[in-house]
Amino acid sequence: MKQFNSLHDAAEYATSLSGQWSFINSDTAYASEGLLVLAQTSDAEDPIDEDSFYVVSDGGSIGLCEDEEDIDWLFIADQDKDLALPDTFTTGGTPRFCSQCGQEIVPGANFCDQCGASLN
Numbered sequence: 001m002k003q004f005n006s007l008h009d010a011a012e013y014a015t016s017l018s019g020q021w022s023f024i025n026s027d028t029a030y031a032s033e034g035l036l037v038l039a040q041t042s043d044a045e046d047p048i049d050e051d052s053f054y055v056v057s058d059g060g061s062i063g064l065c066e067d068e069e070d071i072d073w074l075f076i077a078d079q080d081k082d083l084a085l086p087d088t089f090t091t092g093g094t095p096r097f098c099s100q101c102g103q104e105i106v107p108g109a110n111f112c113d114q115c116g117a118s119l120n
């Protein structure tokens, strides 16, 4: 799973993985061109905030992660239709721990949420 800061970047990557998507909870289907146009419009009119990012599954499905954890899948790639997509975001790496207090660090966090130490 990869993460992106704009829907257009996510869509561009997704088009290298799949050729057809359906919008979640509807029968609307998108091909590559339609997806990219829609993504550009969405980025321009409704940009996501700093804490949010888009994720693209290995099969090319696109989701929105608003709290660095839960994923709302938006566009399901045809080849992912019968798969259970993960509903939480994970970088797949081993967990990191705060060097000040030992608290496990939320992936992508800049500060420890236990003691507030800067993690960079």
Ligand SMILES: [Zn+2]
Binding pocket: 098, 099, 100, 101, 102, 103, 112, 113, 114, 115, 116, 117
């Ligand atoms: Zn800490």
